[in-house]
Amino acid sequence: MVTITDISKACGVSRATVSKALNGAADISQETAKRIRDTAAALGYLPNAAARALKLGRSYNIGVLFSDATGGGISHEYFSRILESVKAEAEGLGYDITFISKDLGRMSMDYYEHAKYRSCDGVVIASADFQDPAIIRLASSEIPTVTLDYSFDSRSSILSDNVRGMEALVRFVHSRGHRRIAFIHGELTSVTQKRLASFKKTCAALGLEIPPEYIRPAVYHDPRSSGLQTRALLALPQRPTCILYPDDLSYLGGMSELERQGLSIPGDMSVAGYDGIPLSQVLRPRLSTYRQGGKQMGRQAAQLLIEQIEQPETWIPQQLTVEGELLEGDTVRDIRGE
C-alpha cells in the first residue's frame, strides 16, 4: 500500500508537506505541490479512508436505513428506486453509502450504535417503523438524519404529498361517475392518516357519503390482506363501484380476488392503486394510480443530509414535499350516465 510516507521519501519532503499538497493547502509552493501530486499519481497513491475517518471524525460515508420489518425491503420497486437515487446523488457529492441494520454478526447493536460504529456522517431513514424506539433513538441523536415519509421534530424530512395524491385519485374517480368509492388503507401510520383524512375530506367536498364499511384496514405491500378486504367489500349488500388500494402491490391481491369471482376490471369493478411503480403500468389493464416521485425524493434526501453535514452552522431543519402525478390508467371505468 502506498502511503504519504512513501511519497514523502520519493520527493524528499516531509509527510506534512505531502498531506498539505494533496489537500490543496495554500501554503505549499506551486512546484512542490505539482511534484508531489505527480509522484503520488505515479506511485498509485490512494488515501486511506479509515485513517482519514479516524483522524477527522468524518467518514464521508452515509448510512441508509431500510428496515425490512415494514415490508419495505430493498426489493420493492418503490424503495429500490429511492435507494438508487440516494446512492447516485451521494456518490456525486463524494459520499459512499452503507446499509444500517440491527445486529451485525454476533454483536447486537441498534441502529444508532451501528451508525456510530461506522462513523456515519449521517443517515437517510428510508423505510422504518417510526414508533420503534431504536428508530427514535437514532432520530434523536446527534447524528444528522433525514427521514422519508415521516417527520421527526427538528429534523429534516422528505414527504410525498399524500394529501394531494389522494385528493387527485378521488377526484379522478369521481369525475368518471363513481359515487360509491371504497378505500382499503394500510397500517395507521402518519402517511395513512394523511391519506385517510384527504380521502374523507375530498369525498365530503364532493358531497359523497361514504359508509364506514367502505373504509377497511389492510397492510401495505401485502396482497393477501387486501385480497381479503376485497372479498369483504364484494360481500356487502351494496357493493362499491370502485376500490382504492393501499398501494400498487396490494392491488394485486384484489386483482386475484376479482379474477377468482369472475369479475372483470374495470367492467365489473373499477380499481386504483398508489405508488405508480413501473409494474403498475405494465399490467393490463394499466392500473390507475398515483405515482410518487421516488427518484426525486431520494435525490433530495441525499442533498438535504449532506447539506446538514457540511454546513451544520447554518443548517435549519426542512420538510420538503415532493409532488407526484396521477396516472389515469385503464382500471377506472367511466360510468357516467349509467
Place this chain on the structure above:
Amino acid sequence: MVTITDISKACGVSRATVSKALNGAADISQETAKRIRDTAAALGYLPNAAARALKLGRSYNIGVLFSDATGGGISHEYFSRILESVKAEAEGLGYDITFISKDLGRMSMDYYEHAKYRSCDGVVIASADFQDPAIIRLASSEIPTVTLDYSFDSRSSILSDNVRGMEALVRFVHSRGHRRIAFIHGELTSVTQKRLASFKKTCAALGLEIPPEYIRPAVYHDPRSSGLQTRALLALPQRPTCILYPDDLSYLGGMSELERQGLSIPGDMSVAGYDGIPLSQVLRPRLSTYRQGGKQMGRQAAQLLIEQIEQPETWIPQQLTVEGELLEGDTVRDIRGE
C-alpha cells in the same frame, strides 16, 4: 464518544487490558474481564470501525458492485433480490456492505481504487461489463472477489445454470407442439453464449431446424430493442409460433408490439421470458419463464467471499452453479394437433 481509554480509567486498568478483555483474550482473569465488559456496557462503549480497520488492515466491510452501464441497476428486481440476499448473509456474518462505483465525488477512481480506498475486505461483482478493463483490474487484484454469472480465471463465481434453463424452456415449448421457435437474445456475453449454444443444441437434439433469421440480437432489460425484433419476426414470410425473449423485462417490449398489431398472447403468438422475476407472475397471462435463483445466488456469493477472506490459506476458487426452475405460466399455447 466512549473509547477503551475511558473504560480503562473507570476500571483502573490499562488500555491493553481492556482491549484484550473485550476481544476475549485468554490471558485475562475471569473477574477482570467481566468487570471490564460490564463497565463497557454501562458506559455504552462502541468499538470504532475506522480505528480497527486502520490497525488491522481489515474493515469487515465488503463491497458490492452493480455497474448500471449494463442496465443491471439496483432497481431491477433480479438484482435487487440478489443485493438483498448478499446484504442479509453478509450482515449475519458480521460484515457491512458498501457500494463500489467509479468516480466518487470529484476524485476519479476506478473500481479497484474505490475498494482499496474503503479497505474493502472483498467485493461481490454482481452485475458488470466483464470486458471493462476496470472490472478486469479489480478481478485480477489481490482483493478477494466473487463474480455473478461470469467466471474469471482462479476466482470464485456463482453461476446461474443457463444451459439447463434454456434447455428446459425449449423442451417445454417443444412439448406444447411448437416447431418454429424464435430466440431474441441479449448482448453477446458469456451468459448469452451459453444460452445460445444451449438453444441450438436442444433444438438440434429435438430435430428442429431453426432458420437463422429466427435468432435475433437485442439488449438485455431493454424492452425497446426486443420490441423492434418482435416486429421484424412478425414481418417474416414464415412467422415463428413462439418467441423466446432475453429476459422478462424485455418481453414487455414484445408484448407491446403484439398488442399494437392486435395479436393475442398466446392465442396468436406464444412467448416466454427468462429470469422469473415476481413481475412475470403478476402479468396476465402469467409469463412462461425460467426463474433464476437470485436469492440463493446472493447468499452463496457472500458465503464464498467471506470464506475466502477468513481462510485465505485453505481457500480454493470455486464455481458454484445455482439451479433455477421452469415456470410454465400461460403464454405458451398448446398447439399439438393443429
Place this chain on the structure above:
DNA sequence: TTGTATGCGTTATCAT
C-alpha cells in the same frame, strides 16, 4: 514555504 510533533482509537508485541 517547509518541517516537527502529536494524536485520532485500536491492537499486538514484549516486558513485567
Place this chain on the structure above:
DNA sequence: ATGATAACGCATACAA
C-alpha cells in the same frame, strides 16, 4: 495476569 509501548495512515497546530 497485566502493563508499557509502538504502530496503523493521516491531518493539523505550531515552530522554524
